[in-house]
Every structure is written in C-alpha cells, then in structure tokens.
Amino acid sequence: MQNNLRAVISPIILICIGLCLSCTGPVEMPRLASLTPLADQPILHPDYTDITLPPNIAPLNFVIENPGEAYFVEISGELGSLIRISSRKPEIRIPLKSWKTLLESNQGKDIRMDMCVKSKTGEWKRLTPVINHVSEDSIDPILVYRRLHPMYYLWQNMGLYQRNLETFSETTLITNNQIEHSCFNCHTFVQNRSETMMMHFRAGQVSGLYVKDGDRHLKINTATxxxxxxxxxxxxxxxxxxxxxxxxxxxxxxxxxxxxEVIDMMSDLVIYDVDKNQITTDIQISHPDYLETFPAWSPDGRALYFCRTNKLTDYTAGSDKDPQLQYNNVRYDLIRIGYNPETGEWGKLETVLSSGECGQSITIPRISPDGHFALVCMADHGNFPVYVRTSDIGMVDLETGYWWKPDINSAQSESYHNWSSTGRWIVFSSKRGTGQLARPHFAHVDKNGQTGKPFVMPQEDPAFYDSFLETYNLPELLTGPVELNAREMIRTMYDNEHIVQATLDSAVTHRNDLAEARTGWYILPY
Amino acid sequence: MIWQKPVQAGTFYPIDWSRMSDKKKIHQLGFWLTIAIFYALLFFHFGVRINPALIFRNQEPVFFTTLRFFHPFAGYAGGLSEYAAAFLSQFFIFRWIGTFVLIALIGGTQALTVYLFSSVTEHKSFRYASFVPAVLLAVMLSHYDFPLATAVGFLVTLNFSGHILRMKNWPFIPLVPILAGMTAFAYYLIAGPYLIFVAISALAIWSARDKSILQKGIMSAVLIVVGFGFPWLLNPALGVMPLDTSYLRWIPRSIPFAWPVVSEMLIGFIILWSVGLFILSQLGKSRISSFARIWTAWPLVLVRALAVIGLAILILTTTLNETAKSRLTIRQYARQRNWDGVLEEIRQHPNVDAISSFHMHRAMYHTGRLGDDMFRYPQNFGIDGLIPLKEDVLFYATEAANFWFEMAHFNEAEHWAHEALTQQGANPWILRRLAEINAIKGNRSMLQSWTTLLDQTLLQRKWADPFKAQLADPTPLKDQPAIKQARAQWIDSDFLIHLNLPEMDFVSLYRRNPENHMAYEYLMAYYLLARQVGWFVNEIEAMRNFPYSRLPMHWEEALLIYMVETKSTDPVFAGFPISVESIQRFNDYQQILTKYGGNRKSAHEELRRKYGGTYWYYLMYSKSNIRMDTGEGVDAFTGATR
Structure with a gap:
C-alpha cells in the first residue's frame, strides 16, 4: 500500500519540481556592450537615481517599473568587481557583500547602474544608465525611530525600533504591548550617542519621564x-x-x-537638571506674552535655540472671535539665547529668523554639529508640521541669518529631521507619495550646507513601503546601537514607589496657568 | 533502563464488532448515538442560534496571507495560537462553514480528551467523561466575545498532555530535555492553556515507573524551572504586571459566560479527572474492573447518555445572549446594507442600544422613511441615538466612517476609518472604505497601498479588483466616471469639524452642497429629536431642493405644534399643505388631552395606545437626553449658525 502511494506521489513531486525550475530558472544575461542605451529613462521605485549615497549604506534594492518580461542590472564602479543581477521579476535585490565591497572601493567616485529590459519579443532593451555618487562621508550606522499607525484620536500599537543602516536588520527596543498599550514618545539622545537617552511615557501606570544614564534607569515626574x-x-x-x-x-x-491639525494654546520652556533633579526656567524662555517651544541646544551648549510666537489672544485682539480660530495665522520665529553652562546664567535673547521675514512658521530647529546651520521646518502656519502638507525642510545659516529651502522637499509634509554626528548627512521624515505615511529619507550635506537629492531608507523588499501602513516617527541617527534592557526600562516605569519627583528651583515663581495647562494631546471640540 | 513501548490508545483503534458481546455492542451503539445526538444539537445551536457570522462581526480578527503578517505572531507567547485562530475565524463569515469549524474544535477537544484519559488508563469505560470538556467549551464558544485562540490552545495542550503521559516511562536522559522542550514549546505556542500540560506533566513524572525519587525530583525541578521560568523570561513586564499578562494569557476569566467559571472548570476537570483515573488505576486491575462494572451498569449508562443530551439542551436554552445577538444582527445587516433587515430586527427586539438606534436611523433614511417613521420606533436615546458623540462611537469607528461616507463627508469618514484601523486592525471592510475614500480624494499612492493589502486578504481578494481597475486606468482618478460622481457630492470649501456638535456638520454640509439630501434629512431629524421645532421650521423651505412629493408625516406633526405655538393659520410649508388626516389626528390628540383635563399623566395610556408613534407623544413623554449645548443658535467655537 505504502509502495503504491510512493509510486504515485514521486512522479508528481518530480513534475512539480521540474515545473518550478522551468518557471524560475536563471534568466539569460544580455551582452551589454552590444546594446546601445536607449533614451528611455529607467523608472525605479523607490527613486534611487542621481543620488549621493553613504559608503556604508545597505543595498538600495529597487523595482524597475519599465514594463518587461525579464530584467538585467549591472552595477559597476571605477574600482572593484561588477555586480550583475538578472531576474524575471522587476524586483532587484542587490547582494549585500558585493554591494559593500563595491561602495568601499569607490568612495568619492561614481557608480553606474546599467539596466536592460527584455521585451515580449525576446529583445533586450538597454535603458539610460543611472549614475550615483558614493560619498566619502559615512552615515551614522544606527537609526532609531518610533513606528505607529497614523494617529488621530486613538492609538493602539506602537514600538521603538533601531535599524542598522548598513544591513537590513531592525531590532525592537520596546513595544507598547509590553506596557498595556500605553503611549510613549520623544526618544532623545545626547549628540548622536546612544549611552544616554530619555523618552516620555504618556498614559496609565507607566506615565512619566524615563532617563537612561549609562547603567542608571530613572523614572522622573517632571511636574512641579x-x-x-x-x-x-x-x-x-x-x-x-x-x-x-x-x-x-x-x-x-x-x-x-x-x-x-494641531494647535498649541500655551507653552513655555523649562530646564531639567538631572543631577540636581531640579526644574528651572527664566522669564526670557517662559514669558507670559509668548508661546515658546521646540528647544534645541547648540553643540557647544552655550546657546539655546527655540521657536516662539505671540500668545494666541494677540492674534484676535479687538475681535470677538475665539483665538483658536486663528490657527492658520499662527507663525513661529526662530530665537536664540545665550547660556553659561558653568553658572546656569542666561544671556541675551535674539531673533535669528522671524516668521515675518520669511513668511513661514519656523519649528523644530536642529543645529548642525559644527554649529553653522540650523535645520528647521517651515510651513505656512502652525506648530505641528507633520500634519501640515506645506511643511518643508529649511536651512538657516546661523552666522549670516541667510535661509533657504534645500531641494529636498516635496508637495507633502517634510518634518522631523536631524543631523548625523559628522554633520554630513541629514535624516528627515517625508510623506511624499502617500501624503499620509512618513518615511525616513536621507540626504548628503556639504560643508556649505548644500544638499544632495534625498533617498528613502532602503529595505530588503523593495516594495516594502507599498503596503506598510505604519508611519516612521522621530528618526534619530546614532553612532552606535542603543543597549537598552527592555525589562529594566519596564520595571523602572512600573515602579511608582521609586519615582523621582523633580523639585522646582526656588527662584522660579509659580504660574497657575502653566501648572494647570494640560500636557500632551486632547481633542478640541471642533 | 528499558525502553517501553508507549501505551496505545485503544479508543482510536477500529471497532471490531464481531468480537464484541451483545452488551458491549449496545454500549458502543449507545455511545455513538449519544455523540450523534449531542453534536446534532450543537450543530443546530451554533448554526441556527449563535451564528458564527455574528461571532466574526463582533471580533473581526484580521488575517493576511503574507509572511509580514505572520511574523509578529511568532514573536510572543500564544501568538501562534492567535494566528491559527485568526485564520480559522475568517471562515465564520460563512455561517455553515463557521459552524463546522466550531463543531470540529469541540469534537477535537473531546477526541483529545479521550486520548488523554486513555493515556492514563487503558480502560475505556470512562470515555463519557470526555463530554464534560466538550460541553464546557461549547458554553464558552457560545459567548460572542470568546477568543478562539483559547479553543486552539486547549486542543494543543490536550494533545501535548496525552503525549507526555505516553512518554513517561521513557529513559530519564532523553525524557528530561523532551519534557523541558515540550513545556517551553507549549507555552510559546499557546500561552495560558499550557498550564494543563504542566499539571499533566507533573502527573506523568510522579506516576512514571522505573524512576528513582531523585530522578523524579530532578524532572519536577526542570518542569518548575521551565514551566514558570520560561514565561518569566519571555515577558519582560512579568513581576511588575499582573499574572494574567503571561501565565494566564488566553484563559478568559473576565468574560461573563452564561455558566459561571467554565474556563476554570474545564481546566480543573481535565487535571482532576486525570489524577482520579490514575489513582483508580493504581488500585489494581480487579478493583478498577469492579468500579468499571458499576460505572458501565445499564441504568448508569442510560443516565449518562441522557445527562449528555440534557447538557446539550441546557446549552441550547441557556447560553445564547439574545440581546447581544440582536445588536450584532443589526450591525451585521447595517454592514450588508440590508436596511429592511435592520428595521425588522428592531421591531422584534425593540430594546435597542444607542448604536442600534444609530443604525435604525440610517436604515430609515436609506429606505426613505426617516420623516415618516422615526417616532414609530424606539427613541430612548434622543439625539444620541441619531448620531452618537465621539466618546460613544469610539468603539464603533468603522460604522462612524461608513455613516460619514454616506453623507459625502469624506474627510471625517477618513478620520474615523483611521481610528477603526488603529483600534480593530486592517480588516477588509476598513481597507475597502479607505480605498474608496482615497480614490475619491485622488490619492493614487494610498489607493495603491489599500488595494495591495486587500489583495493579501484570505477571502476578500476580489474586493481589490475594482480598485486595481481604477489604478490601471491612465485617466486621472478624479476624472473616472464613478469617482467623478462621488466627488460631485464633496464640498469644496473647508470648515472645522465639530465632534461634539455633529448637527453643525449637517448644517455646514448641506449649506455648502444644497443637494446633500442625507445631511438635510439628518439635520431635520436632529432638530426634531432635540425638540428644537423653531430651528426645524427655519430649514423647512430647503425641502424644495429635494424631490419630496409631500410633507413627511412627522414633519407635519412638528409643523402643527409650531402653528399652535405661533398661532399661525397657514398650513402650507415649502409649497406643501399639511394633510387633512394629520390635522384630524392632531385634533383628536388634543381632545384626548382635554378629556383628561390636560393632565398628561392621566392621558398617557390612551395617548400611548393611539398616538405612541407620533412626534407629539415624543415631545410630551420621552425622557431622552438633550445635550446641554443644543440650546445655542450660534456656535461659540466655529461661529457657525443654525
């Protein structure tokens, strides 16, 4: 009986294997030299054409959208060996090892991608070659980001992840299903280093500020x-x-x-001193007549940049309209104030770039490691650029005050951005394409602040983003991986007996309106 | 150490009728007859009364056929049983296939219970006991909230338990790592239900022959370390989170089953019965045989068979939550746009909740009966039953998205579809709605994303076809005929959405698009329910924009009230006269009131009997809530006026 069964099944299996092989067998490679490049431009998805790329980036896998029956790609540089890929499918996956070798050999030089598409008649057509430049500047190898569904009123699942940009490896730092689906946000590090970090937890038993300072784990209540x-x-x-x-x-x-849309109805700045466990502020950064937000230290720690606008009632002075209705007139200026880290004394306040001058609302300043430039969001109004499609990335020369919008923007929102440790690369979130889902994009920046064409973070599956419904939030470039023990973090956040209560600097006067202001999100009635 | 052949499960051997005595044949026949009647009753219960499609409607587990979807399930304990349950649940949308799946799960549980018990003792006389887990599982599955992952977990744990009992006499060296591996694997596969396996493993260890006390002690230590240490290792929050986050995951303790503590009873029964059988088997063959003789005595056999059938009937009669079923049926009909079905269900079960009332009004609008019939149906929630506020509708975000979509309020439909996506996951209904919205908004890239995901569903792939066709068409989305038609309903100037005063949206929508009939009808219904007859009359002229042939009946009733209050004598509104019949009915209503000297309380019963379905009665007697903020003519936040 068993033998009979085997006799029937074996040929079936062999036929199946044969069929599979005949379908997926290697594609013949065209003789590139014999084909003249056509004027047809290759349509690559994601668009990895004419870009400057880091020498340590993972393979830029892509889909060739030019119709064809088979595809051939040859990647070459002045030095190193060729990479040849043939495929019946338009998805092109570049071998990691060969790619790394090619990029390392061609730092500071161009690499060329020749592509051929096989027509239905069996004829190979060669497309216009793509030339990309390999920078000599490496990018920080780790990108940390939060991933979640586009958030409206509810949230359910979110996670903090770190991605190795040199490979496709992504590891989970924490997901909120480990903490009863509480919200967390604002992961922040010290100057692209992973040893010290903080993040907020926003709901339930874990609410509070988490600080990891080397081996120390602290839960802090910053409310005073x-x-x-x-x-x-x-x-x-x-x-x-x-x-x-x-x-x-x-x-x-x-x-x-x-x-x-999001509106900020009241805001001020405070400084938390981790060692003293003390909250302090100054009238210049928490003035009752202004809304101050988005602080950013200069790399030398001797200046604090932030954004500021008039209090909302100023926008409706002399009118009986609700001030919140003026949301589309609210614009923020970029401000700088000197700071003495030794004494904690504040210097003089100055406007670096006013919204009146540039006609834009300036938010989320991030200062380049050399202190020369500020990368900011510029939108036609408001304080929440990720929800405003007019938001673009802007560059401000902090020495001259000259500003411009680099050629890295799209018709959709460009928002949260940051510098690499060397200042030669920037990362930013862009909703280009979908208008709803932010993806991390990278661009090269030279010493004059000029940027290269941006490109989206590569994925092993080149069609990954087409059906990935989560949005990437707050991408942060780091020089090394975050060594985070999730268990320790969770234990710290659940341990409300040992929560550190921040004290208030005795020199600071209590302000009822601030202490009672809600923090975080809520939904306005309209 | 001697390798011993594992004890074989006689139960699974083919029945050899020729060797059986007549008495045994009758016993066998009785057993199988009981099985047949029991499962026939369960099939009727789940297929006709419970309806698996309603279980699916309540839970709507998401399932995609991609590795990317599978990947997260492999990352946590119990994820794989959840994945398997999500797969099986997809078939619940077909009532009878779903019933078959449920019966298979119950039958599988019973068969594996027999397998487990037969691993304790070869004696087959106790197999009737296997009905107990089947009955308890059937009770649990009758609850619309019961997670199917638990049932899958029970199947796996029984299977593992049977195996470990059969391996108990294996040599010490291979058995220890096998025990450790099976414990860890069981927990990883099914989470909480693995506790049965741990308990049965303890029984296996201590009932094993040829093992020294030391060996048994080591095996027990391994079981404790792996059984309780592995969940601890996997769950970083353990120790700071309640136990149920890991050790008891997928053991549903908060669901109010029709019978109390059924999940605990099921686990307890399997463990205690196994231990009992083991103790009995230790008493010696003659003792167990004499016990079995009593157990299999004729009257007891009959009692057991009748008890099983009685339990099945008890399941049938006690476990169905009629109210929950009715509410789910209404939601199901509303999804299917079976509006007559919605109204018929409400006629049969008028004890509706706010969401059912919300669907009732939708059904009346879509069947053209809102102005004529809304007060003939229960109006216990007033305006909250017409359009619930955001806090109330939060758990019904998909329905809110559908409602606003029908009203061509596409941004708000998108907002709620995203809330639903966050809350319920990417189920095909939400994906389809988001695809439609993005097609209308002309967002080709997002349309592509939703279509790709629809194409990865198990049973709703075909829903992607029309969107694929739209994407393949080189014509811009906004110029494609079907999309163009939908876009024509869309307003072209913005307003701020007022989540707490939805009638402001009705006003804004229909003033910006005077052809938005739904917004207009809902606004009028809102004013009636809010008892704002003056505002209602202010908007009556706009009915000229729509193809009315007469004044709807409830509108006539409101206008008659207005005429009395304003002492008006002109019964013509928007070119339509109030019907003579309505005037006569109103006069009669007033005469009844007069008959009772204007005493509303005394007149109540007669008015309820004759005019309980009128706006007059609603105005006079309904106790439905009125929102505090409905009294203002101008909205303070948006500046919009009614």
Missing amino acids: DFNKPAAYPSYHPDGKRIAFSINNLGMFFHATGDTR
Missing part, C-alpha cells in the same frame, strides 16, 4: 508647581540638562484637504 509634565526635549551636550517645553496641544479636524 510651575509646570505639568514636559515635552519636546533637547539634551544639553553635557548630558546633565534637558530643555523641555510645556505645551497645551489640541487636535482638530478639517472637512476638506488635510484631515488633522
């Missing part, structure tokens, strides 16, 4: 008589002070165009 829990942090380069803003954010919805 002056302020509710803080947001939008920036680590001082010494790793011992964190600048925060205290915000009163509300979300509302539109009937046409972009669905969501």
Whole structure:
C-alpha cells in the first residue's frame, strides 16, 4: 500500500519540481556592450537615481517599473568587481557583500547602474544608465525611530525600533504591548550617542519621564508647581540638562484637504537638571506674552535655540472671535539665547529668523554639529508640521541669518529631521507619495550646507513601503546601537514607589496657568 | 533502563464488532448515538442560534496571507495560537462553514480528551467523561466575545498532555530535555492553556515507573524551572504586571459566560479527572474492573447518555445572549446594507442600544422613511441615538466612517476609518472604505497601498479588483466616471469639524452642497429629536431642493405644534399643505388631552395606545437626553449658525 502511494506521489513531486525550475530558472544575461542605451529613462521605485549615497549604506534594492518580461542590472564602479543581477521579476535585490565591497572601493567616485529590459519579443532593451555618487562621508550606522499607525484620536500599537543602516536588520527596543498599550514618545539622545537617552511615557501606570544614564534607569515626574509634565526635549551636550517645553496641544479636524491639525494654546520652556533633579526656567524662555517651544541646544551648549510666537489672544485682539480660530495665522520665529553652562546664567535673547521675514512658521530647529546651520521646518502656519502638507525642510545659516529651502522637499509634509554626528548627512521624515505615511529619507550635506537629492531608507523588499501602513516617527541617527534592557526600562516605569519627583528651583515663581495647562494631546471640540 | 513501548490508545483503534458481546455492542451503539445526538444539537445551536457570522462581526480578527503578517505572531507567547485562530475565524463569515469549524474544535477537544484519559488508563469505560470538556467549551464558544485562540490552545495542550503521559516511562536522559522542550514549546505556542500540560506533566513524572525519587525530583525541578521560568523570561513586564499578562494569557476569566467559571472548570476537570483515573488505576486491575462494572451498569449508562443530551439542551436554552445577538444582527445587516433587515430586527427586539438606534436611523433614511417613521420606533436615546458623540462611537469607528461616507463627508469618514484601523486592525471592510475614500480624494499612492493589502486578504481578494481597475486606468482618478460622481457630492470649501456638535456638520454640509439630501434629512431629524421645532421650521423651505412629493408625516406633526405655538393659520410649508388626516389626528390628540383635563399623566395610556408613534407623544413623554449645548443658535467655537 505504502509502495503504491510512493509510486504515485514521486512522479508528481518530480513534475512539480521540474515545473518550478522551468518557471524560475536563471534568466539569460544580455551582452551589454552590444546594446546601445536607449533614451528611455529607467523608472525605479523607490527613486534611487542621481543620488549621493553613504559608503556604508545597505543595498538600495529597487523595482524597475519599465514594463518587461525579464530584467538585467549591472552595477559597476571605477574600482572593484561588477555586480550583475538578472531576474524575471522587476524586483532587484542587490547582494549585500558585493554591494559593500563595491561602495568601499569607490568612495568619492561614481557608480553606474546599467539596466536592460527584455521585451515580449525576446529583445533586450538597454535603458539610460543611472549614475550615483558614493560619498566619502559615512552615515551614522544606527537609526532609531518610533513606528505607529497614523494617529488621530486613538492609538493602539506602537514600538521603538533601531535599524542598522548598513544591513537590513531592525531590532525592537520596546513595544507598547509590553506596557498595556500605553503611549510613549520623544526618544532623545545626547549628540548622536546612544549611552544616554530619555523618552516620555504618556498614559496609565507607566506615565512619566524615563532617563537612561549609562547603567542608571530613572523614572522622573517632571511636574512641579510651575509646570505639568514636559515635552519636546533637547539634551544639553553635557548630558546633565534637558530643555523641555510645556505645551497645551489640541487636535482638530478639517472637512476638506488635510484631515488633522494641531494647535498649541500655551507653552513655555523649562530646564531639567538631572543631577540636581531640579526644574528651572527664566522669564526670557517662559514669558507670559509668548508661546515658546521646540528647544534645541547648540553643540557647544552655550546657546539655546527655540521657536516662539505671540500668545494666541494677540492674534484676535479687538475681535470677538475665539483665538483658536486663528490657527492658520499662527507663525513661529526662530530665537536664540545665550547660556553659561558653568553658572546656569542666561544671556541675551535674539531673533535669528522671524516668521515675518520669511513668511513661514519656523519649528523644530536642529543645529548642525559644527554649529553653522540650523535645520528647521517651515510651513505656512502652525506648530505641528507633520500634519501640515506645506511643511518643508529649511536651512538657516546661523552666522549670516541667510535661509533657504534645500531641494529636498516635496508637495507633502517634510518634518522631523536631524543631523548625523559628522554633520554630513541629514535624516528627515517625508510623506511624499502617500501624503499620509512618513518615511525616513536621507540626504548628503556639504560643508556649505548644500544638499544632495534625498533617498528613502532602503529595505530588503523593495516594495516594502507599498503596503506598510505604519508611519516612521522621530528618526534619530546614532553612532552606535542603543543597549537598552527592555525589562529594566519596564520595571523602572512600573515602579511608582521609586519615582523621582523633580523639585522646582526656588527662584522660579509659580504660574497657575502653566501648572494647570494640560500636557500632551486632547481633542478640541471642533 | 528499558525502553517501553508507549501505551496505545485503544479508543482510536477500529471497532471490531464481531468480537464484541451483545452488551458491549449496545454500549458502543449507545455511545455513538449519544455523540450523534449531542453534536446534532450543537450543530443546530451554533448554526441556527449563535451564528458564527455574528461571532466574526463582533471580533473581526484580521488575517493576511503574507509572511509580514505572520511574523509578529511568532514573536510572543500564544501568538501562534492567535494566528491559527485568526485564520480559522475568517471562515465564520460563512455561517455553515463557521459552524463546522466550531463543531470540529469541540469534537477535537473531546477526541483529545479521550486520548488523554486513555493515556492514563487503558480502560475505556470512562470515555463519557470526555463530554464534560466538550460541553464546557461549547458554553464558552457560545459567548460572542470568546477568543478562539483559547479553543486552539486547549486542543494543543490536550494533545501535548496525552503525549507526555505516553512518554513517561521513557529513559530519564532523553525524557528530561523532551519534557523541558515540550513545556517551553507549549507555552510559546499557546500561552495560558499550557498550564494543563504542566499539571499533566507533573502527573506523568510522579506516576512514571522505573524512576528513582531523585530522578523524579530532578524532572519536577526542570518542569518548575521551565514551566514558570520560561514565561518569566519571555515577558519582560512579568513581576511588575499582573499574572494574567503571561501565565494566564488566553484563559478568559473576565468574560461573563452564561455558566459561571467554565474556563476554570474545564481546566480543573481535565487535571482532576486525570489524577482520579490514575489513582483508580493504581488500585489494581480487579478493583478498577469492579468500579468499571458499576460505572458501565445499564441504568448508569442510560443516565449518562441522557445527562449528555440534557447538557446539550441546557446549552441550547441557556447560553445564547439574545440581546447581544440582536445588536450584532443589526450591525451585521447595517454592514450588508440590508436596511429592511435592520428595521425588522428592531421591531422584534425593540430594546435597542444607542448604536442600534444609530443604525435604525440610517436604515430609515436609506429606505426613505426617516420623516415618516422615526417616532414609530424606539427613541430612548434622543439625539444620541441619531448620531452618537465621539466618546460613544469610539468603539464603533468603522460604522462612524461608513455613516460619514454616506453623507459625502469624506474627510471625517477618513478620520474615523483611521481610528477603526488603529483600534480593530486592517480588516477588509476598513481597507475597502479607505480605498474608496482615497480614490475619491485622488490619492493614487494610498489607493495603491489599500488595494495591495486587500489583495493579501484570505477571502476578500476580489474586493481589490475594482480598485486595481481604477489604478490601471491612465485617466486621472478624479476624472473616472464613478469617482467623478462621488466627488460631485464633496464640498469644496473647508470648515472645522465639530465632534461634539455633529448637527453643525449637517448644517455646514448641506449649506455648502444644497443637494446633500442625507445631511438635510439628518439635520431635520436632529432638530426634531432635540425638540428644537423653531430651528426645524427655519430649514423647512430647503425641502424644495429635494424631490419630496409631500410633507413627511412627522414633519407635519412638528409643523402643527409650531402653528399652535405661533398661532399661525397657514398650513402650507415649502409649497406643501399639511394633510387633512394629520390635522384630524392632531385634533383628536388634543381632545384626548382635554378629556383628561390636560393632565398628561392621566392621558398617557390612551395617548400611548393611539398616538405612541407620533412626534407629539415624543415631545410630551420621552425622557431622552438633550445635550446641554443644543440650546445655542450660534456656535461659540466655529461661529457657525443654525
């Protein structure tokens, strides 16, 4: 009986294997030299054409969208060996090892991608070659980001992940299904280093500020008589002070165009001293007549940059309209104030770039490691660029005050951005294409602040982004992986008996309006 | 150490009728007859009464055929049983296939219970006991909230338990790593239900022959370390989180089953019965045989068979939550746009909740009966039953998305579809809605994403076809005929959405698009329910924009009230006269009131009997809530006026 069964099954299996082989067998490679390049431009998805790429980036796998029956790609550089890939499918996956060798051999030089597409008649057509430049500047190898569904009112699943940009390896730092689906955000590091980090936990038993300082794990309640829990942090380069803003954010919805919008109704800045466990501020950064937000330290720690606008009632002075209705007139200026880290004294306040001058609302300043440039968001209004499609990345020369929008922007929102440790690469979130889902993009920046064409973070599956519904949030480049023990972090956040209660600097006067202001999100009635 | 052939399960051997005595034949026949009646009753229960399609409607587990979807399930304990349950649940959308799946799970549990018990003792006389887990599982599966992953977990744990009992006499050296591996694997596969396996493993260890006390002690230590240490290792939050986050995951303890503590009873029964059988088997063959003789005595056999059938009937009569079923049926009909079905269900089960009431109004609008019939149906929630506020609708985000989509309020539909996506996961209904919205909004890239995901579903792939056709068409989306038609309903100027005052959206929508009939009808219904007759009358002229042939009946009733209050004598509104019949009914209503000297309380019963389905009665007697903010003519936030 068993033999009979085997006799029937064996040929079937062999036929199946034969069929599979005949379908997936190697594609014949065209003789490239014999084909003249056509004027047809290759359509690559994602668009990895005419870019400057880091010598240590993972393979830029792509899909050739030019129709064809088979595909052939030859990647070559002045030095090193060729990479040849043939495929019946338009997905091109470049072998990691050969790719790395090619990039390392051709630092500072161009690499060329020749592509051929086989027509239905069996004829190979050669497309216009793609030339990309391999920079000599490496990119920081780790990118840390939060991933979640586009958030409206509810959240459910989110996670903090780190991606090795030299490979396709992504590891989970923490997911919120480990902490009863509480929200967390604002992961922040000290100058691209992973040893010290902080992040906020926003709901339930774990609520509070988490600080990892080497081997120390702390849960801190930053709320004092002056302020509710803080947001939008920036680590001082010494790793011992964190600048925060205290915000009163509300979300509302539109009937046409972009669905969501956020308005900040009140905000101020405070400084948390980790060693002293003390919250302090100064009238210049928490003035009752202004909304101050998005602090960012200069790399030398001797200046604090932030964004500021008039209080909302100023926008409707002399009118009986609700001030919140003026949301589309609210624009922020870029401000700088000197700071003496030794004494903690503040210097003079100055406007670096006013919204009146540039006609844009300036938010989320990030200062280049050499202190020369500030990368900012520039939108036609508001304080929440990720929801505003007019938001672009802007560059401000901090020495001359000259500003411009680099050629890295799209018609959709470009928002959260940061510098690599060398200052030669930037990462930013862009919603280009979908308008709804942010993806991390990288661009090269030279010493004059000029940028190369941006490209999306490569994935092993080149069609990955087409059906990936999560949005990438707050991408941060790091020089090394985050050594985070999730168990220790979770234990710390659940341990409310040992929560560190921040004290308020006795020199700071209590302000009722700030202490009572809500922090984080809530939904406005309209 | 001697390798011993594992004890074989006689139960699974073919029945050799020729060797059986007549008494045994009758016993066998009785057993199989009981099985047949029991499962026939269960089939009727789940197929006709419970309806697996409603279980699916309640839980809507997401399932995609891709590795990317599978990957996260492999990353946590119990994830694989959840994945298997999500797969099986997809078939629940077909009522009878779903019933078959449920019966297979119950039958599988019973068969594996027999397998487990037969691993303890070869004596087959106790197999009736296997009905107990089947009955308890059937009770649990009758609850619309019961997670199928638990049932899958029970199957796996029983299977593993049977195996470990059969391996108990294996040599010490291979058995220890096998025990450790099986314990860890069982926990990884199914999470909480692995506790049965741990308990049975303890029984296997201590009932094993040819093992020294030291060896048994080592094996027990291994079991404790792996059984309790492995979950601890896998769950970084253990120790700071309640136990149920890992050790008890997939053991549903908070679901109010029709019978109390059924999940605990099921676990307890399997463990205790196994231990009992083992103790009995230790008493010696003659003792167990004499016990079996009593157990298999005729009257007891009959009692057991009748008890099993009685339990099945008890399941049938006690486990169905009629209210939950009715509400799910209404939601199901609303999804299918079976509006007559919605209204018929409400006629049969008028004890509706706010969401059912919301669907009731949708059904009346879509069947053209809102103005004529809305007060003939239960109106216990007032405006909250017409359009629930955001806090109430949060758990029904898909329905909110559908509602706003029908009203051509596409941004708000997109907003709620995203809330639903976050809350419920990417189920095909949400994906399809988001694809439609993005097609209308002309967002080709997002349309492509939703279509790709629809194409990865198990049973709804075909839903992607029309979107694929739209994407393949080189014509811009906004110029494609079907999309163009939908876009024509879309407003072209923005307003801020007022989540707490949805009638403001109705006003904004229909003033920006005077052809938005649904927004207009809902606005009028809102004013009636909010008892704002003045505002209702202010908008009555706009009915000229729509193809009305007469004043709807409830509108006439409201207008008659208005005429009395304003002492108006002109019964013509928007070119339509109030019907003579309505005027006569109104006069009669007033006469009844007069008959009772204007005493509303005394007149209540007669008015309820004759005019309980009128707006007059609603105005006079309904206790439905009115939102505090419905009294203002101008909205403070948006500046919109009614």
